[in-house]
Amino acid sequence: MGAKLLCLFLASALLAYYIYTPIPEDLEEPWKVMFITATFRAMGHLAEVADQLGLMHYMETLMLITAAEYVAPTSDENVTVMDTEFSNVAVRLYLPRKASDGLRRAVVYFHGGGWSLGHAGMKPYDHLTRWTSNRLNAVVVSVNYRLAPKYHFPVQFEDVYSVTKFFLQSSILSQYGVDPDRVCVAGDSAGGNLAAAVAQQLLKDPEVKTKLKAQALLYPALQTLDLNLPSYRENENKPVLPRLLMVKFWSEYFTSDSSLREAMASNRHVPVESSHLFQFVNWSNLLPEELKKDHVYTSPTYGSSELAEKYPGFLDPRAAPLLASDAQLRGLPLTYVLTCEHDVLRDDGVMYAGRLQAAGVPVTHDHAKDAFHGVMMFVLGPAKLAVGYRLLNRYIEWLNENL
Ligand SMILES: *[C@@H]1O[C@H](CO)[C@@H](O)[C@H](O)[C@H]1NC(C)=O
Ligand SMILES: *[C@@H]1O[C@H](CO)[C@@H](O)[C@H](O)[C@H]1NC(C)=O
Numbered sequence: 001m002g003a004k005l006l007c008l009f010l011a012s013a014l015l016a017y018y019i020y021t022p023i024p025e026d027l028e029e030p031w032k033v034m035f036i037t038a039t040f041r042a043m044g045h046l047a048e049v050a051d052q053l054g055l056m057h058y059m060e061t062l063m064l065i066t067a068a069e070y071v072a073p074t075s076d077e078n079v080t081v082m083d084t085e086f087s088n089v090a091v092r093l094y095l096p097r098k099a100s101d102g103l104r105r106a107v108v109y110f111h112g113g114g115w116s117l118g119h120a121g122m123k124p125y126d127h128l129t130r131w132t133s134n135r136l137n138a139v140v141v142s143v144n145y146r147l148a149p150k151y152h153f154p155v156q157f158e159d160v161y162s163v164t165k166f167f168l169q170s171s172i173l174s175q176y177g178v179d180p181d182r183v184c185v186a187g188d189s190a191g192g193n194l195a196a197a198v199a200q201q202l203l204k205d206p207e208v209k210t211k212l213k214a215q216a217l218l219y220p221a222l223q224t225l226d227l228n229l230p231s232y233r234e235n236e237n238k239p240v241l242p243r244l245l246m247v248k249f250w251s252e253y254f255t256s257d258s259s260l261r262e263a264m265a266s267n268r269h270v271p272v273e274s275s276h277l278f279q280f281v282n283w284s285n286l287l288p289e290e291l292k293k294d295h296v297y298t299s300p301t302y303g304s305s306e307l308a309e310k311y312p313g314f315l316d317p318r319a320a321p322l323l324a325s326d327a328q329l330r331g332l333p334l335t336y337v338l339t340c341e342h343d344v345l346r347d348d349g350v351m352y353a354g355r356l357q358a359a360g361v362p363v364t365h366d367h368a369k370d371a372f373h374g375v376m377m378f379v380l381g382p383a384k385l386a387v388g389y390r391l392l393n394r395y396i397e398w399l400n401e402n403l
Contacts, residue, residue: 024238027372071122076130106139106183127379131392161197188374192218196220213333225281283297335356337356
């Protein structure tokens, strides 16, 4: 009896130790955030073990979350939902049923998940895109681009690009009753990365006649160069996206070769030949004082040129939109950027918003002090967070006013 009680006590203590993480004071609903964090951490550990044992690739284990959250395309009284293909890439379409006075607005949406995870049919994404369609009476195209580790850069980018280009053809826009002057690209996290890259690439593409009205970037990943920005340092172990997971996502976007991941983890992956690119991510110039705090800027530590020769993608602006020059940023459409304080990717978004503004692009930059990465995913069921809802509403409101 005594032994059993002792075991129970030890097991509970271990569990409590495992679940307990210090939650930043300005996050509301700390217990919920703690359980969300513990769930993601447990999945991460499971994925690590399965990977080490050679059972499953790390990302395949995490993909089980995506699979568990999948919902089939289901129409409702407001929106017709269907899975189809645009230009041989899978997409989920949301077509409003409400009558429209004239042509409709449209949003081409790219889900997040580190280029390895996620699906347009994941409950939180299905909810977000359905709601966008309903609230804006807009056509929404949510893209199921191919994912790592099976596919690496530039496949993800090329998939979303060819869908966008296909959709922007005037014959397709008119088929869906869409106003060519009111189309936007949007995405969260890795999807925000893809949206920013698509918007840049469209400017250079002489074949595309329709211009985007706007881009909306929700806590986007925008640069590969400096994985030790103040936001990476401060939020190394914050909810949902710890620094080493972001490093895994970045390296997996280009290759499963662990040498890139190791170099990125120690922030020594950029060769000296590419040193000129650091001006575009130089936080010492590009961050406001309140985010620099007392962090000390040190010059980059360079790595071997071998990695960059093998995996040139990580220095490509189509993968890292912050690496575009100022001249290439001019002419980008009206932009919405959301950043979260407790997010390794915070400074990517802050620097991009600042560089776009300096290049004359009209930008709305919302910074949520009480939020962590991916928070807009937590708007359903027991994991629903008030802050997720608030930011989701704010994003839709911005689209409604600006698209
Ligand atoms: C349909 O739209 C109305 C008005 O916006 C809303 O009240 C209702 O909940 C929507 N139905 C669904 C299934 O989302
Ligand atoms: C970054 O900016 C600081 C301050 O202006 C400057 O001293 C430093 O040389 C810059 N570093 C790079 C790599 O551009």
